[in-house]
Amino acid sequence: NPTISFGYLDSLNAAQLKAVRHSPQTPLQILAGPGSGKTKVLTSRIAHLILHHRLPASSICAVTFTNKAANEMKERLTKVIGKEKTAEVRMGTFHALCALFLRKYARSIGLDGNFTICDAEESKKIVAPLLKKYKDDLAAKDITLKEGTVLALISKAKAKGLSASDFLHEVQTRSHGTRDSNGLFTSSTTVNDIDLVVAEIYDNYEKTLRKNNGLDFDDLLLFGVKLFVVNPDAVKWCQHVLVDEFQDTNVTQYDLMRAIAHARCVTVVGDPDQSIYGWRSAEVGNLARMQKDFATTKQIFLEENFRSTASILKTSLAIVAQDKTRIQKSLHTSHPVGPIPVLRSFLSEQMEASFLAGEIKRIVAHMGGVLHWGDFVVLLRFNALSRTIESALQKEGIPSRVLGGHKFFERLEIKDLLAYLQMVDNPQFVPAFMRAINTPARGMGEKSVSELLARADASKLSLVDLVERIHNGTTPDIKPAVKRKIGTFVSAIRVLKTMAAENAQPSDLIRRLVELIDYEDHLRKTQPDWESRWENVQELITFASDVQSDLQDSIAIESSDTETPRDTPLRLFLQASMLSSEGDQQNKEGDNEKVTISTCHAAKGLEWPVVMVPAVEQGTFPFYRTDDVEEERRLLYVACTRAQSLLYLSYATQRKVAGETKTRDLSPFVSSVVRQNPPLFADSPSMLLDLDRKVICQVLKRSQPDPVQVTKHVAEYNKASRNRFSERGTYGDDTVLNAQIPQNTSFMNFTLARSP
Numbered sequence: 001n002p003t004i005s006f007g008y009l010d011s012l013n014a015a016q017l018k019a020v021r022h023s024p025q026t027p028l029q030i031l032a033g034p035g036s037g038k039t040k041v042l043t044s045r046i047a048h049l050i051l052h053h054r055l056p057a058s059s060i061c062a063v064t065f066t067n068k069a070a071n072e073m074k075e076r077l078t079k080v081i082g083k084e085k086t087a088e089v090r091m092g093t094f095h096a097l098c099a100l101f102l103r104k105y106a107r108s109i110g111l112d113g114n115f116t117i118c119d120a121e122e123s124k125k126i127v128a129p130l131l132k133k134y135k136d137d138l139a140a141k142d143i144t145l146k147e148g149t150v151l152a153l154i155s156k157a158k159a160k161g162l163s164a165s166d167f168l169h170e171v172q173t174r175s176h177g178t179r180d181s182n183g184l185f186t187s188s189t190t191v192n193d194i195d196l197v198v199a200e201i202y203d204n205y206e207k208t209l210r211k212n213n214g215l216d217f218d219d220l221l222l223f224g225v226k227l228f229v230v231n232p233d234a235v236k237w238c239q240h241v242l243v244d245e246f247q248d249t250n251v252t253q254y255d256l257m258r259a260i261a262h263a264r265c266v267t268v269v270g271d272p273d274q275s276i277y278g279w280r281s282a283e284v285g286n287l288a289r290m291q292k293d294f295a296t297t298k299q300i301f302l303e304e305n306f307r308s309t310a311s312i313l314k315t316s317l318a319i320v321a322q323d324k325t326r327i328q329k330s331l332h333t334s335h336p337v338g339p340i341p342v343l344r345s346f347l348s349e350q351m352e353a354s355f356l357a358g359e360i361k362r363i364v365a366h367m368g369g370v371l372h373w374g375d376f377v378v379l380l381r382f383n384a385l386s387r388t389i390e391s392a393l394q395k396e397g398i399p400s401r402v403l404g405g406h407k408f409f410e411r412l413e414i415k416d417l418l419a420y421l422q423m424v425d426n427p428q429f430v431p432a433f434m435r436a437i438n439t440p441a442r443g444m445g446e447k448s449v450s451e452l453l454a455r456a457d458a459s460k461l462s463l464v465d466l467v468e469r470i471h472n473g474t475t476p477d478i479k480p481a482v483k484r485k486i487g488t489f490v491s492a493i494r495v496l497k498t499m500a501a502e503n504a505q506p507s508d509l510i511r512r513l514v515e516l517i518d519y520e521d522h523l524r525k526t527q528p529d530w531e532s533r534w535e536n537v538q539e540l541i542t543f544a545s546d547v548q549s550d551l552q553d554s555i556a557i558e559s560s561d562t563e564t565p566r567d568t569p570l571r572l573f574l575q576a577s578m579l580s581s582e583g584d585q586q587n588k589e590g591d592n593e594k595v596t597i598s599t600c601h602a603a604k605g606l607e608w609p610v611v612m613v614p615a616v617e618q619g620t621f622p623f624y625r626t627d628d629v630e631e632e633r634r635l636l637y638v639a640c641t642r643a644q645s646l647l648y649l650s651y652a653t654q655r656k657v658a659g660e661t662k663t664r665d666l667s668p669f670v671s672s673v674v675r676q677n678p679p680l681f682a683d684s685p686s687m688l689l690d691l692d693r694k695v696i697c698q699v700l701k702r703s704q705p706d707p708v709q710v711t712k713h714v715a716e717y718n719k720a721s722r723n724r725f726s727e728r729g730t731y732g733d734d735t736v737l738n739a740q741i742p743q744n745t746s747f748m749n750f751t752l753a754r755s756p
């Protein structure tokens with residue numbers, strides 16, 4: 001076809017080209033370090049499968065680690081194969097892909113297509129009453145067991161692909177306990193008491209979920225595996241699977257990949273040095289497992305880093321190389337050396353934060369406008385560290401955004417509204433009913449609600465149907481008061497149901513819902529910060545319309561499938577909200593003009609011109625609660641390798657932790673490499689002279705600033721800094737060194753004169 005352009009192959013190096021052109025019939029592992037173009041190769045390979053090998057786009061499954069990564073891949077692919085074809089490719093996280101196929105083919109494995117995906121909070125609500133039964137028994141043995149722990153253990157079992165009965169069996173063969181007449185274990189000596197209780201709860205939890213027509217996140221994967229294993233047609237659904245960030249897949253995800261690939265067409269890319277999700281049951285051993293299960297697997301290694309300067313790469317590699325169990329590999333860059341990464345210490349976390357904020361300003365000025373706020377990221381070991389950073393940036397007037405910070409869909413106001421919509425879509429789903437029935441408060445006490453539950457159970461009606469009948473008198477009331485109390489509830493549900501049946505847009509459903517239950521008024525009366533919560537409701541409406549427009553394309557494609565019950569817009573919207581995860585927020589307009597604050601975990605796969613990692617301290621790196629120190633080291637490596645041109649590590653010798661000031665030491669991951677010759681770190685920031693500017697622009701493929709611009713920016717910066725300095729007399733750690741500043745030192749030189 002003369003219209004096809006294979007231009008996407010032009011920019012690849014020889015190893016990358018080999019990987020893209022590798023036969024689609026032979027399983028392939030691409031193993032390579034950060035920034036070596038793994039994700040780029042994966043995207044090009046998808047294009048190649050479609051354009052060269054002529055695979056139908058809809059028969060390709062591309063698995064990414066986050067929805068955000070899927071969106072980025074979509075953008076890259078759109079440029080090569082166009083919007084229409086890109087929309088046909090099945091692209092998303094393992095969870096999203098499972099949801100997609102399960103909605104279509106749920107019936108073939110005994111599920112209803114309108115299942116509700118439940119999150120941790122809803123799962124907790126289901127587990128709470130089940131756990132209650134064991135309360136006395138556990139108390140007698142002096143065991144405290146929380147819902148969260150039970151769910152974490154169940155989730156671990158599911159990640160290994162163990163069903164409730166598998167798990168029970170495993171626990172029983174391990175245990176020597178004996179059961180009493182109630183079926184409870186009586187032996188007080190076994191260490192497995194908790195496991196046994198969890199095994200029994202697991203079983204009941206599953207039964208309850210099925211009754212509610214609900215699936216938790218792990219179920220999505222487990223039922224996905226089942227779907228692909230039992231369904232003879234599954235061979236036709238997918239002709240090639242590609243998995244990014246393969247080192248972070250768990251056993252169930254691996255099983256799923258194997259089931260989808262039918263032991264043939266599969267491409268995975270990964271980097272064992274970047275495996276950072278062991279705490280969520282990821283198994284780097286899946287790489288070896290794949291070589292066994294897919295006997296003809298070929299490996300291709302990429303050894304050229306296209307992302308970072310040579311000095312950043314060298315320092316990062318020195319950090320990860322301290323892991324003695326690691327397999328040595330080669331990774332080089334053709335980029336120039338560039339400024340050496342900075343390592344600084346401070347007396348407090350405030351000084352650290354204000355240094356970083358000041359440094360961002362200085363760099364922007366000294367790059368003469370080539371770098372913008374959006375080119376900077378501050379990477380944190382955990383979210384709680386963000387407060388100090390955010391306020392320091394704010395003080396300097398630097399706009400910032402927190403990536404994967406507050407989890408939007410876990411907010412009270414969002415969950416309230418989603419509960420109503422879940423109930424409309426799946427009346428079987430009890431947690432949604434329980435939340436909605438008293439939002440806003442309708443005076444339905446715990447007793448009345450549990451009576452409703454019991455009656456619904458006995459009459460095999462959903463709670464929604466039951467209250468409707470009570471309301472219109474077809475079923476006798478429990479107490480006359482109930483009928484009155486549920487009036488507005490029932491009529492709201494009725495309106496929404498009618499709208500949903502007519503395929504109303506989810507954004508319209510939400511607008512109508514907040515009117516029907518007078519939600520703004522409810523927030524005003526019950527929440528002190530109701531205004532920002534009401535803003536979030538507006539944001540939810542925006543999200544709903546975004547999903548709608550995204551779906552227009554894919555619905556058009558799905559219409560060729562005749563066997564499936566059509567997904568309603570409401571169902572697709574609910575699914576999108578339940579599957580959005582940490583770090584997934586869409587880039588909003590103006591985000592490119594903001595400094596990003598993110599966890600190291602959420603930064604996986606991404607890159608920024610300037611990366612700053614504060615709190616590189618013992619207790620933070622490694623995190624004091626970890627049981628895998630090497631994973632913590634790799635996490636720091638992942639953070640450092642996000643940087644393209646400048647890297648800053650810093651620590652505070654005193655930091656407030658949970659209200660108490662604690663003395664802190666430099667992280668052992670860094671202290672072990674800090675005394676090397678030539679040095680891996682500089683203790684003061686680079687001056688950013690012409691040569692540095694040239695290197696930075698070369699790495700970022702940006703054109704160099706006009707020297708006149710640089711002089712202008714620096715002059716403005718110096719003036720502003722001097723003013724600020726004389727006004728406040730304090731600027732981060734400058735106070736400490738105040739006495740040493742010679743009269744006529746420019747602020748920039750002064751900044752450089754400070755020593756750690």
Ligand code: ATP
Nearest residue numbers: 011012013033034035036037038039040306307605
């Ligand atoms: P990570 O392990 O961090 O996920 P990765 O191996 O997936 O990294 P990519 O994100 O695909 O690496 O690529 C890193 C950067 O290098 C991107 O900016 C990409 O566009 C660029 N890049 C990759 N290959 C080439 C190439 N052949 N020529 C020029 N730039 C390239």
Ligand code: MG
Nearest residue numbers: 038039040605
């Ligand atoms: Mg990548």
